[in-house]
Amino acid sequence: MLTRTEGIVLKTQKYGEADLIATYLTSDKGIINAFAKSPRKTKSRFGSSLEPLTHAKISLWGKEQSLPRITQSDITNSFRQIRENYRDFVNISKLVEILISLTPAGIPNTRLFSFFLNILHIVKSSEHELKDALHLITRIRLLAMIGYAPRLKGCGKCGEKSLDFYPDSGTTLCGKCAVTPDRAGKPFMRINNKVIHFYTHSIEWPINISNRLKPGRDTLYGLSGLLDKHLTYLLSKKLQSSDRSFRVFQV
Ligand SMILES: [Zn+2]
Numbered sequence: 001m002l003t004r005t006e007g008i009v010l011k012t013q014k015y016g017e018a019d020l021i022a023t024y025l026t027s028d029k030g031i032i033n034a035f036a037k038s039p040r041k042t043k044s045r046f047g048s049s050l051e052p053l054t055h056a057k058i059s060l061w062g063k064e065q066s067l068p069r070i071t072q073s074d075i076t077n078s079f080r081q082i083r084e085n086y087r088d089f090v091n092i093s094k095l096v097e098i099l100i101s102l103t104p105a106g107i108p109n110t111r112l113f114s115f116f117l118n119i120l121h122i123v124k125s126s127e128h129e130l131k132d133a134l135h136l137i138t139r140i141r142l143l144a145m146i147g148y149a150p151r152l153k154g155c156g157k158c159g160e161k162s163l164d165f166y167p168d169s170g171t172t173l174c175g176k177c178a179v180t181p182d183r184a185g186k187p188f189m190r191i192n193n194k195v196i197h198f199y200t201h202s203i204e205w206p207i208n209i210s211n212r213l214k215p216g217r218d219t220l221y222g223l224s225g226l227l228d229k230h231l232t233y234l235l236s237k238k239l240q241s242s243d244r245s246f247r248v249f250q251v
Helices: 086-102 110-125 132-145 193-204 207-212 217-240
Strands: 002-015 019-026 030-036 055-061 069-077 164-166
Touching: 002 030, 002 086, 002 110, 019 110, 086 110, 086 132, 086 217, 110 132, 110 207, 132 193, 132 207, 132 217, 164 217, 193 217
Parallel strands: 030 069
Antiparallel strands: 002 019, 002 055, 019 030, 055 069
16 A cells, blocks of 8 residues: 655654665654665765654555554654754754654644744754754743643642642742642742743743843743653653664664
8 A cells, every 4th residue: 555645854764785764754654664775875866864852744655553564754844953953953852852752653633744844944944053042942842832831820639829839749849739748748849930930921922023032141041951750751751661673773
């Protein structure tokens, strides 16, 4: 069975001597794996269309469940500029890790595809020297879109005001709710109103005007550290409880 779709290469891994398995975020099939026969033998257009982050129109032969073969792949946008910019690539790779680890494979999500493609275009065309705020916003937005954003607006159990974020709960908790016997001694992070303010706007404002947000260095570092802790907790929990065979080669 031949199917056509468009996808963004999230990662590739070697398969045997000369073959590759590519993981795509597709427009209509969600995240899928596909097999590419000998793309590394030559520096062909087919080979370069399998570079990470490439947006391409692809033809697949075979059932989706049993690793279809890529029979054709035409580049729509290579996003080479992102691969060649170390900081951009590292930051986008974090999004890729979130996507692969926290979204189920094979579930169509057109909105997620458009969102990720839009982020690649924004990061590629952004001329700011420092894109730290933009990268942080993209991470927050992605987490919000797939339902894993931390909650920072009040206690996650009772709604009371709180500035203590608990990574194991993914939320801020007030003094009362944080000290129940089963929670004794859990680590937390003290945040401030600037962090909450920036975080809330990151989620609510359209991403293309988010460059109007001008967080201070302390706010950026604070929120970035919080997200790192949140993700470390989420990903380790997820990886322990799921099949790791495909995650060993994670970007
Ligand atoms: Zn509470």
